[in-house]
Amino acid sequence: MPVHTLPSRQVGWQRRTMVARMMRWFGWLLGVLVTVQCWQIMNEDTIWEFVYDAPAQAGDLLGRMWPPRWSVLDKLWVPLWDTLNMATLGTGLGVVLGVPVAFLAARTTTPSVSIVRPIALLVIVASRSINSLIWALLLVTVMGPGVLAGIIAIALRSIGFIGKLLYEALEEVDGRQIEAITATGASGPQRIAYGFVPQIMPVFAGISVYRWDINIRESTVLGLVGAGGIGLQLNASVSRLAWPEVTVMFIAILCTVAVSEWVSAKVRAAII
Amino acid sequence: MLRIRGLTKTYRGGDRALDGVDLDVPRGQLMALIGPSGAGKSTLIRCVNRLVEPSAGTIAVDGAAVTGLGGGALRAARRRMGMIFQEYALVERLTVMENVLSGRLGYVGFWSSWLRRFPQKDVDAAFRLIERAGLGGMHDKRADQLSGGQRQRVGICRALIQDPALLLVDEPTASLDPKTSRQIMRLLVELCAERQLAAIVNIHDVALAQMFVQRIVGLRAGRIVFDGTPAELTTGMLTEIYGAEDWAATSAAGDDEDDATPQARAIAARLAEEAR
Amino acid sequence: MSAGVTGQRWRPPPLIVNPWLRWAIYGGGGLYLALALGTLQVNWGRVAEGLVRGWAFVAAFGNPDFSSRWGEISEGMIESLTMTVVATVVGVAISLPVGLGAARNLAPLPVYLVCRGIIAVSRSFPEIIVAILFVKMFGFGPLAGMVTLAFATIGFMAKLLAEDLEDIDEAQVEAVRAAGASWPQLMVYAVQPQVLPRFIGLSVYRLDINFRESAVIGIVGAGGIGATLNTSFDRYEFGTSAAILLLIIGIVMMAEYSSGIIRKRLQ
Structure with missing residues (x-):
């Protein structure tokens, strides 16, 4: 009760009771302690001389990165094409694999709530927890470096993203439309085709384009672990300490990401 | 035609929506089902096509049992029962034609329905029905571009293209204005007469029901408490169905048409008739 | 017919x-x-x-090997987790003023432009590229990783905070202003109650993202479990890799579950 009687017999008001306030202070204290403790554990091995040196290092780096060596641009067109392909084909493969997973995971369409649904949800969580760079790392180890590893890495990461958003949409469809289709004597697949598919189509298109946009961004760096695309050139230039080339690549990546974001925003606006 | 015996439905949590309902509807009869909200009207018609699973009792259409069927046999039974919904329940993002043809889903295979390749005779039937329902030329409009009355006409076409023996109609006019409500009811009556269909119509608006149907069944708390012609539905019967209410007071208020509920209006109309 | x-x-x-x-x-x-x-x-x-x-x-997923490299795994995990916590706290703390400044309805134009600029820079580059630069500046180790994650957190949180602030109900602000409130009082009484629950929810979500990212930036030397994972792949020690991936999946699942509970309680 925030209202209580003071000794002077006036009615006082405070936003929270004594106990609630104590709890809040305790919570804040705990948060601060945890953060400080984490900071200390994290920095056990930090060499502070390097850190104090950071502004000088940053200045040095900037000095070396400027002016950009534009001539390297000629070598970047093919990697950029590869980057685009990794994102697009990877998204396509991710859609092909992710859509069935979504239908198996949605409570409204799954064939079995007790067995199939948990498995589908596990696939989604596993795919979402692991960044596409780690998928790429794994695939490069398994099948060797190249664009194919990148495509599959992008696809594996996209399954979870598309699967999650789509199964949530499937669980929120208008049940009356489904009921009406059921009442006509439609079979299970027909109910999905006429009841569910038209309802989730706009969401599905939006999700796919959005994921494609994210995938462009991610595929620019997959080359760092050997999966093809512009990241491969970036890695080479960084290890050769060819900083003027790195600047050009940064600019190329930024432009690619900006263009893909613009395209994705336009397409999504057109769909809705 | 339709034969229901001892139909009982108990929902999880113990709500008894239907309690031993016996009901026969002969071929060609348009029957209105009235009763207060929660009386079990909606549950009753959904039990007939098994959208709701009955707890006990039997249902038979044309002598063939519907209860106990599963899988393909249940789907085949559902084809013979057209259903029309309160909020139309059209697939909003499909065209009028696709919505109407979806009534044929029980008859065609998955791939032909997925590719929208329906048999030409189905397409012919769909065009005829669309024309008959007064929607000529609208077949490629999307359902979400139609007005309420037009949507309900599409809903009626979808039910009729199933070539049903029985129509289950759930509050067809509850979302429509009074004029459109009458048009829709008239269309239903005409189509049922043309095709000699049996129909159960759940309806709130008692006056509208009396205007159009041959038989009225009153449901209260899951039991049938009235079964007779519209003329036999007296004030006393209405009290029996809807519970005690000062009907005279309602009738006085009933002059103010806009504020009155359809129920109140119906009852006011009855009283005025009896006073004459 | x-x-x-x-x-x-x-x-x-x-x-x-x-x-x-x-x-x-x-x-x-x-x-x-x-x-x-x-x-x-x-x-x-x-x-x-x-x-x-x-x-x-x-x-190897059927038979993950937690034991033979447990020392490296646990060290990497602790690094990842501590990095995540510190980066989220620091990033969220800095994103508050940046987000306020980037809300057009609350900040004057020059402040608005500066803050929007910070957000744009932070959001443009993938984390791993930022990590390369910070490793160059701060040397190898989790500090560079922490700065990377904090940097990414600022852009993410500040952008969403600014959007929420621009969408607040002006009527409530008017009412408090009419009562004669000063700017700080306005913030506390009219603005903060409208945006705080979602902001806390997003912070918890960002904690989850930061943990996932912390597994990646180790690949370029910015500390955390990524380095251990990378090494295990290089040595073809798939049992160890599987163990690490399973740990990541488990922690992310736990984080999602608890953040779901936290967000539900906030509403």
Whole structure:
């Protein structure tokens, strides 16, 4: 009760009771302690001389990165094409694999709530927890470096993203439309085709384009672990300490990401 | 035609929506089902096509049992029962034609329905029905571009293209204005007469029901408490169905048409008739 | 019923009404697909070779090896977790003023432009590229990783906070202003109650993202479990890799579960 009687017999008001306030202070204290403790554990091995040196290092780096060596641009067109392909084909493969997973995971369409649904949800969580760079790392180890590893890495990461958003949409469809289709004597697949598919189509298109946009961004760096695309050139230039080339690549990546974001925003606006 | 015996439905949590309902509807009869909200009207018609699973009792259409069927046999039974919904329940993002043809889903295979390749005779039937329902030329409009009355006409076409023996109609006019409500009811009556269909119509608006149907069944708390012609539905019967209410007071208020509920209006109309 | 209706064909109307545009899009799509697949260079021999290794890896998930490299795994995990916590706290703390400054309805134009600039820079680059630069500046180790994650957190949180602030209900602000409140009082009484619950929810979500990212930036030397994972792949120790991946999945699942509870309680 925030209202209580003071000794002077006036009615006082405070936003929270004594106990609630104590709890809040305790919570804040705990948060601060945890953060400080984490900071200390994290920095056990930090060499502070390097850190104090950071502004000088940053200045040095900037000095070396400027002016950009534009001539390297000629070598970047093919990697950029590869980057685009990794994102697009990877998204396509991710859609092909992710859509069935979504239908198996949605409570409204799954064939079995007790067995199939948990498995589908596990696939989604596993795919979402692991960044596409780690998928790429794994695939490069398994099948060797190249664009194919990148495509599959992008696809594996996209399954979870598309699967999650789509199964949530499937669980929120208008049940009356489904009921009406059921009442006509439609079979299970027909109910999905006429009841569910038209309802989730706009969401599905939006999700796919959005994921494609994210995938462009991610595929620019997959080359760092050997999966093809512009990241491969970036890695080479960084290890050769060819900083003027790195600047050009940064600019190329930024432009690619900006263009893909613009395209994705336009397409999504057109769909809705 | 339709034969229901001892139909009982108990929902999880113990709500008894239907309690031993016996009901026969002969071929060609348009029957209105009235009763207060929660009386079990909606549950009753959904039990007939098994959208709701009955707890006990039997249902038979044309002598063939519907209860106990599963899988393909249940789907085949559902084809013979057209259903029309309160909020139309059209697939909003499909065209009028696709919505109407979806009534044929029980008859065609998955791939032909997925590719929208329906048999030409189905397409012919769909065009005829669309024309008959007064929607000529609208077949490629999307359902979400139609007005309420037009949507309900599409809903009626979808039910009729199933070539049903029985129509289950759930509050067809509850979302429509009074004029459109009458048009829709008239269309239903005409189509049922043309095709000699049996129909159960759940309806709130008692006056509208009396205007159009041959038989009225009153449901209260899951039991049938009235079964007779519209003329036999007296004030006393209405009290029996809807519970005690000062009907005279309602009738006085009933002059103010806009504020009155359809129920109140119906009852006011009855009283005025009896006073004459 | 007019007899003329019979026999009329029907096809569903196409998605794109203009036939020229429709065929241009289909043709363009087909051409792109052909070119993309045509220029795809795949060393099928190497891939076939990899299938055996791929199977070994899948099998390793059935029998993950937590023990033989447990020292490195636990060290990497602790680094990842501490990095995540510190980066989220620091990033969220800095994103508060930046987000306030980036809300057009609350900040003057010069402040607005500066803060929007910070957000744009932070959001433009993938974390791993930022990590390369910070490793260069701060040296190898989790501090560089922490700064990377904090930097990314600022852009993410500040942008969403600014959008929420721009969408607040002006009527409530008016009411408090009418009561004679000063700017700080306005913030506490009219603005903060409207945006705080979602902001806390997003912070918890960002904690989750930061943990996932912390597993990646180790690849370029910015500390955390990524380095251990990278090493295990290099040595073909798939049992260890599987163990690490399972740990990551488990922690992310736990984080999602608890953040779901936290967000539910806030509403």
